[in-house]
Structures are given as C-alpha cells and as structure tokens.
Amino acid sequence: MDLKTMTYLVVGSTFLLYIYIAIKARAASTAEFYVAGKGVHPVLNGMATGADWMSAASFISMAGIIAFAGYDASAYLMGWTGGYVLLAMLLAPYLRKYGKFTVPEFIGDRFYSKAARITAVVCLIVASLTYVIGQMKGIGVAFSRFLEVDFSVGLVAGMVIVFIYAVLGGMKGVTYTQIAQYCVLIFAYTVPAVFISLQLTGNPFPQLGLGSTLAGDNTYLLQKLDTVLMDLGFGAYTAQKGSTIDIFLLTMSLMIGTAGLPHVITRFFTVPKVKDARSSAGWALVFIAILYTTAPSVGAMARFNLIDTLQIGKIGSAEGNLKYEDRPQWFKNWETTGLLQFEDKNGDGRIQYYGPGLEEKAAGFGWKGNEMVKVDRDIMVLANPEIANLPNWVIALVAAGGIAAALSTAAGLLLAIASSISHDLMKGVFTPNISDKTELLASRIAMAGSILVAGYLGLNPPGFAAQVVALAFGLAASSIFPALMLGIFDKRCNRVGAIAGMLTGLTTTLLYIFAYKGFFFIPGTAIMPDTAQGWIFGISPGSFGAIGAVLNFAVALVVSRMGDEPPEHIQHLVEDIRVPGGAGAAIDH
Amino acid sequence: MTDSQKKAAYWQANLRLVLICLIIWFVVSFGFGILLVDPLNNIAIGGYKLGFWFAQQGSIYVFLGLIFFYASQMNKLDRKFDVHED
Structure with a gap:
C-alpha cells in the first residue's frame, strides 16, 4: 500500500475512534461539560493530563528544536517536566480542596473581588490564546504534509477539524477521548524512536541508545555527532551555545508557566480526592516523561541522519x-x-x-x-521516520500521533477559554441570570472565535511551534501562577495586592514580548531586533516570564502589606483549603 | 492539642517537606543541569557527559521520584495529624 493511502487509513481510523468515544460520553450537564463530574481515576486522569499537556509543541516541535539547538534545548525538557513538581506541591491539592470549576473562580473568591476574577480571565485568555497559535502552527505543518499541500492550506484544513472536534464534546467527552489520544500519540512517538535507535546503536531503548556507541563502531553516538557538526561549522551538539542566564530563566519560566496554565490546573479538579490530586500529578508526569526522555534521542538521531x-x-x-x-x-x-x-x-x-x-x-x-x-524545525519529527527509511505504516502512525497531540491540547485550551468567558465573565459577573443552555451556547461561540483568531495569527507565527508555546508559558507564569500561590500560601495577600501583581506581571511580560515579536504578533510591528544582541541583558522574549513572575510577587506582597488585611471569612477559607479533610474543622467550635 | 493547633502543626510539617523537595528539585535541574553543567561534563557515564545527562534525562527521573515521595509522605502526615479525608 502506498504511503498516502496508508496515512489516510491510519489518521482516518484514529479519528473514528475519537468521535466514537466523544459521542458515547457526550456531556449532559454544564458541570460535566467543564470538569467531567469529578469522578476520574488518578491514573486515567494522569493519562488524560498527559494528552492535554503534550501538544504539537511537545510532539511535533520539541525534538526538532533539540535537533538543531542540542544542549541549549534542555530548557524545554526540564521546564516542561519540572513544573509538575510545583503543581503537585504548591497548587493542585489545595485547588482541588477548594473545588470549583475554573481558575478565575478561585481567584475571584479568594481575593473577594469581581475585579480580580475579571483580571484573571484576561490573563487566562491572553496566555491560552497565544498557546493555541502555537498549536495552529503545528496542526498546519501536520496537515500540509499529510494532504501534500501548502502550509496555509493545511492550516485552514486543521482549523476546520479543530472546530468540529472541540465544539462537539465537552470535558467529559474530552477526558475519555484524551486517554485514547494519549495511547495513539505515545505509541506513534516511541515506535519510530525504537526503530531508529536500533538502526543506529543496536539498543532498543532510545534513552540508552543516545548514550551508546554506534552500531559497528567504537565511537559514541553523541561524540560522533559533536565531531560531525563541528566539522560542518555548526558548533558541538552537547556544548552550550546560548547564555547561561537565558537558559536558566527560560527553564524557570516554563516550569512556573506549567503550574499556571489553566487547562492543566482544571484537570486536577476532576479527581475524587485531595490526595488523588497529588498522586495524579505524579502519574501525569510518568506518562509525559515517557515522551520527554525519548525526545532527546529523537532529536539527536534525526540530526545525525539528516x-x-x-x-x-x-x-x-x-x-x-x-x-x-x-x-x-x-x-x-x-x-x-x-x-x-x-x-x-x-x-x-x-x-x-x-x-x-x-x-x-x-x-x-x-x-x-x-x-x-x-x-x-517543526518538520523534523514528522520527517524523521522517512529519513530513516522506516516502513510506511510507521510514517502514517507519526502523522496520526502529531494530529492527536495538537487536537487534544487545542481542545483543552479552547475549553478553558470558553469556560472563562461563559462561566466567569457572563454567568459570574455580567449576566448572572442566563440559563445553562445559553451558557453552553456562549462557550461554543467563544471557541469558534478563538479558533479564527489563533488560525489567522498562526499563518505568520512569531516562531516555531514550541517557541510560540514558550511565550504562552511566560504569560501564564507571570500572571496566574503568583496569584494562585499567594492565594494559598500568603494569608495576608489582599485583593488590591493580587490585582496589582497580576496586572504588573502580565503587562511587563506582554510588552517585552510584543517589543521583539511585534504588537499582537502582527509582522513588521516589532520595535526591537529579535536577536541575542538585541535582547536586554541577553534575556529572550520567551524567558521573560520568570522576571514578570518575580515582579508580580514583589508588587503583590508590598501592596498587600500597605493595605488592609483580608476579611476574616477569607482567612478562614485559606486555612480550610490548606487541610485535605473537611470533617476535622467542626470539632473545636 | 486543639484542632487549630493541630492544623497549624500540620501546615508547618507540610511546608518543611515542600522545602526539602524543592531544594532537591532546584539542585538537579538548575544546579546540575545548568549552573554546574561544565564541570559535570568532565565526568562521563557511557556516551553521556554527566551535566548533559542531568539536563536531558536525569532531572526528569528525579522529578518523578520527588512527586511520588511527596505524595506518600503527605498521606502519612494527613493521618498523623488526623486531617485526612473520609
């Protein structure tokens, strides 16, 4: 069977599987549309989080960036996994204890203010929308190759599919579909990696193959790659090329951004208990780590083969x-x-x-x-099995995996955007009396609008998919993460402090990014040259989120100390979310 | 111990545990993987230079261990201070 037929067949049958599951588990109520009825087992929830989390950036783009940046791309590997440590210890269990639908809802309640809730919605939309632009770039790459058309045509085809897919089901449909998508994407990622590792080093485990000698040779793969690249004038693969401060800040920014991204946090609202929220973060990382420890091998071996x-x-x-x-x-x-x-x-x-x-x-x-x-860079993972002459079914599988990764994340993000508009803005603040039905309709319209905006900006993306996504993480890191953390760990933090902090973090980071990438990412509107020499103190736009977060923390802490203490019932609320059990509280009164 | 004292002690124990975990988290990634990568790269394990290995493999394995360690320790603390669910 030729490659094209094979690809249609594999991609088509995975689609049928997702649609079948989505219809079987169609969201019945508003609650289910958002958080799947709080009854998902931690291991399954971890798997769904993995699919939600690993987007086109992880699947399609990251190994390509690693292939060309070598050691410097370690920021993506550590950043996108280390954030789960923060999530498990600093946020997930407490937010689960609080038990609401959305992140802005928590911020609005904790900081007893509708203004805080609206600010959180703005931060969430800015970060999520930037993230969806990155997904659109990835989807465009996957579809253009799969349909053998120009990138822009592929992008439009992808937009249509995302629209049908995300608007159809809600969170419950999405949760079970995402478990299926995780299986497809991880299989699609590891199978070619195992084949290529075997070809080059004779070791079936890519994680070990990367540290092994080449088959029929006594030289280590990485050593050989270093030599070849240096001979061609590229600089050694394992050597550091960027500045230490930038790699440090990018890693930090991606880590705290991970812990501040609404579509991931929402996942932890779906487990039955507080203790499940902790272990579910661990399970999510298990499933993510399978891909993330394979990616360095995929990157290095793809470059080697190229x-x-x-x-x-x-x-x-x-x-x-x-x-x-x-x-x-x-x-x-x-x-x-x-x-x-x-x-x-x-x-x-x-x-x-x-x-x-x-x-x-x-x-x-x-x-x-x-x-x-x-x-x-974004073509490397998809091209990798072809470069290594692997059988057609493997190539087709990778196409299906890339599409699964992009779709699952785009759906999760669109749901987060939609729920923040319909649930937080409309139902929560402006039009509290709307019916459930109107709320669902509004959220679907919000999704459609987001797809159009992100698709349009995805035509001229401000970077490779993983780099655009890194910008989104910077925005989440600088705005949402500090507000959530202070809400739990600093009882003294009041509403003025939190709002001032979020606005400071978001605006500084957004301005820094726009200055180098163009205002609203429109090409030609950048006011500074986006090169290592043009960056202030060598800090790239993607790394600035860590600085924005520090500013956010500082402003929130200082402003809170200048104002009044939060009201007593809020202080009790904070004490209450810090302990898992609800029963103990009543005894002493 | 009254209920609120118990809660306060539980919170202190939790913060101590989080602090220990986050120190390890910082040392393996930012320490071994970034700040100390050059000296560590003089040590080789197989074909990997050690600093490079921490940056692209090792830190991820440590993160995994940390979360499960934290989760199991917290389950013990929940029972010890009698703040567990159900």
Missing part, C-alpha cells in the same frame, strides 16, 4: 555532497509544503549544508553559502 543523508562523502571532496536530482522522496514531499527549501547557490547541482563556522573553508571549495535555505 547530515548523513546530505553529506555522503568527505567534506569538500567532489563527490561529498548529495546530488539534488538524487534527493530522496521525503525531501520532495517537504518541498511541496514550502517548509523545506533548497537553492543551488553555486550551480553545481549538489546540496551543500553547513554552518557559519565553515564559511571561510567553504569558499575554498567553491561553495557560495548554505544551500538548505529553509529547514523548518
């Missing part, structure tokens, strides 16, 4: 570079999408792919510059 394909002989020798007409099928397929571009600068019909460190020597070979003028 170079091996293009540089067929000694660097600089007449026959050393692959002839353009001999390029493999995957190369042609990706050229169709416009995400891979070759330009024969010196007109010799061969592909020269090298880095800035080789310029001088390259001129001596008669090379006129790197001819792989565009290699979009």
Whole structure:
C-alpha cells in the first residue's frame, strides 16, 4: 500500500475512534461539560493530563528544536517536566480542596473581588490564546504534509477539524477521548524512536541508545555527532551555545508557566480526592516523561541522519555532497509544503549544508553559502521516520500521533477559554441570570472565535511551534501562577495586592514580548531586533516570564502589606483549603 | 492539642517537606543541569557527559521520584495529624 493511502487509513481510523468515544460520553450537564463530574481515576486522569499537556509543541516541535539547538534545548525538557513538581506541591491539592470549576473562580473568591476574577480571565485568555497559535502552527505543518499541500492550506484544513472536534464534546467527552489520544500519540512517538535507535546503536531503548556507541563502531553516538557538526561549522551538539542566564530563566519560566496554565490546573479538579490530586500529578508526569526522555534521542538521531543523508562523502571532496536530482522522496514531499527549501547557490547541482563556522573553508571549495535555505524545525519529527527509511505504516502512525497531540491540547485550551468567558465573565459577573443552555451556547461561540483568531495569527507565527508555546508559558507564569500561590500560601495577600501583581506581571511580560515579536504578533510591528544582541541583558522574549513572575510577587506582597488585611471569612477559607479533610474543622467550635 | 493547633502543626510539617523537595528539585535541574553543567561534563557515564545527562534525562527521573515521595509522605502526615479525608 502506498504511503498516502496508508496515512489516510491510519489518521482516518484514529479519528473514528475519537468521535466514537466523544459521542458515547457526550456531556449532559454544564458541570460535566467543564470538569467531567469529578469522578476520574488518578491514573486515567494522569493519562488524560498527559494528552492535554503534550501538544504539537511537545510532539511535533520539541525534538526538532533539540535537533538543531542540542544542549541549549534542555530548557524545554526540564521546564516542561519540572513544573509538575510545583503543581503537585504548591497548587493542585489545595485547588482541588477548594473545588470549583475554573481558575478565575478561585481567584475571584479568594481575593473577594469581581475585579480580580475579571483580571484573571484576561490573563487566562491572553496566555491560552497565544498557546493555541502555537498549536495552529503545528496542526498546519501536520496537515500540509499529510494532504501534500501548502502550509496555509493545511492550516485552514486543521482549523476546520479543530472546530468540529472541540465544539462537539465537552470535558467529559474530552477526558475519555484524551486517554485514547494519549495511547495513539505515545505509541506513534516511541515506535519510530525504537526503530531508529536500533538502526543506529543496536539498543532498543532510545534513552540508552543516545548514550551508546554506534552500531559497528567504537565511537559514541553523541561524540560522533559533536565531531560531525563541528566539522560542518555548526558548533558541538552537547556544548552550550546560548547564555547561561537565558537558559536558566527560560527553564524557570516554563516550569512556573506549567503550574499556571489553566487547562492543566482544571484537570486536577476532576479527581475524587485531595490526595488523588497529588498522586495524579505524579502519574501525569510518568506518562509525559515517557515522551520527554525519548525526545532527546529523537532529536539527536534525526540530526545525525539528516547530515548523513546530505553529506555522503568527505567534506569538500567532489563527490561529498548529495546530488539534488538524487534527493530522496521525503525531501520532495517537504518541498511541496514550502517548509523545506533548497537553492543551488553555486550551480553545481549538489546540496551543500553547513554552518557559519565553515564559511571561510567553504569558499575554498567553491561553495557560495548554505544551500538548505529553509529547514523548518517543526518538520523534523514528522520527517524523521522517512529519513530513516522506516516502513510506511510507521510514517502514517507519526502523522496520526502529531494530529492527536495538537487536537487534544487545542481542545483543552479552547475549553478553558470558553469556560472563562461563559462561566466567569457572563454567568459570574455580567449576566448572572442566563440559563445553562445559553451558557453552553456562549462557550461554543467563544471557541469558534478563538479558533479564527489563533488560525489567522498562526499563518505568520512569531516562531516555531514550541517557541510560540514558550511565550504562552511566560504569560501564564507571570500572571496566574503568583496569584494562585499567594492565594494559598500568603494569608495576608489582599485583593488590591493580587490585582496589582497580576496586572504588573502580565503587562511587563506582554510588552517585552510584543517589543521583539511585534504588537499582537502582527509582522513588521516589532520595535526591537529579535536577536541575542538585541535582547536586554541577553534575556529572550520567551524567558521573560520568570522576571514578570518575580515582579508580580514583589508588587503583590508590598501592596498587600500597605493595605488592609483580608476579611476574616477569607482567612478562614485559606486555612480550610490548606487541610485535605473537611470533617476535622467542626470539632473545636 | 486543639484542632487549630493541630492544623497549624500540620501546615508547618507540610511546608518543611515542600522545602526539602524543592531544594532537591532546584539542585538537579538548575544546579546540575545548568549552573554546574561544565564541570559535570568532565565526568562521563557511557556516551553521556554527566551535566548533559542531568539536563536531558536525569532531572526528569528525579522529578518523578520527588512527586511520588511527596505524595506518600503527605498521606502519612494527613493521618498523623488526623486531617485526612473520609
């Protein structure tokens, strides 16, 4: 069976599976639409959180970024897993104890103020919408390859699918579908990784293969990769290329952003008990770690194979570079999408792919510059099995996995946006008397609106999928996380402090990002050059969230101390959410 | 011990445990994976340089251990201070 038929078949049958589950578990009430009736087992909830969490950024984009950045991309690996430690210890159990539907609802109650609730809704929408833009980029890449069309056409096709999918079911449908999606995506991610690890090192575990010697050779894979990349002028794979401060802050920003993202926090409202919220964070990380510990191997091996394909002989020798007409099928397929571009600068019909460190020597070979003028990082994971010549069913599976990852996260985020608009803004503040039915309708309209905005901005995304998503984390880190944490750990924090803190964190981070990425991400409106030299103190826009969070904490603490203490019933509320059991409270009164 | 004293003691015990866990969390990721990556890279385990291994593999395994350790310790604390559910 040819690849195209196979891909349609595999992607199509996974879709049928999701739709079947979604219809079986259709949301009946408003409560179920948002949080699945609080009855999901911690292990299953962990699995669904994993699918919710691992988006196009993790599945499609991250290993590609690792492939090209090497060690520097460790910020993504540590950042997107370490946040679960914070979530399990600082937020999840307490928010579960409080037991409401949405994050703004908690903030509004804890800071006894509708203004605080509205501020939280604004922060949530800004962060989630940015996140959805990143997903749209990933969905666009997956669909453009799968349908063999231009990226923009693929993106529109993806928007339609997300629309049908997210608007159809609510959280309950989503929870069970996400468990199925987790299984599809993790299988799709690990199978090619195992194959490639076996091919290159003879070790079936990618985590160990990365630290092993190459098959039939005594050199370690990473050592060989370092040497090859340095010879081509790219800089060693395992060496640090960016500044330490930026890697540090990016890691921090991703960690606290993880713990501040509403669609992940909402997940912990669905477990039966407080103690389940703690262990569920652990189970979520188990399922996430399977992908995250595999990703470094996927990245390194993809880079290794890419170079091996293009540089067929000694660097600089007449026959050393692959002839353009001999390029493999995957190369042609990706050229169709416009995400891979070759330009024969010196007109010799061969592909020269090298880095800035080789310029001088390259001129001596008669090379006129790197001819792989565009290699979009986001294609690496999808192209990986093709580069390694794996069977068609594996390639088809990866396409299905990438789409599952993007869909599940987009659905979770859209639900968080929709519920914050319909539940927090309309029902909670502006129009408290609307019926459940109107509320559901409003949330569906909100979803549709978000898809359109995110899809439009996804056409000209401010970075690769994982980088756009990193911006979203920075926004969540600087606005929502500090407010939640202070709400639980600082009894003295009052409403003015919390609102001032959230606004400070959000605006500083947003302005810093817009200054480099363009206002509202519209191309051409950036006022500063988005390069390492242009960044203030070398802090990239994606890393600024950590600074924004520090500002948020500082402002909230100081302003709270200047004002009144929160009212007594709020202080009791804080004491109450700090302990799991409800029964103990009554005895002493 | 009155009920509110018990709750306060429980909260203190919880904070102590969180602090210990977060120190380990910081040391393996920001410490070994970022700040001390160069000196650690002089040590090799198999084909991995140690600092690189912590940044791309090791810290994730430690995070996992930490969460389950915290969850099990908290279950004990919940019972010890009699604040558990059901």
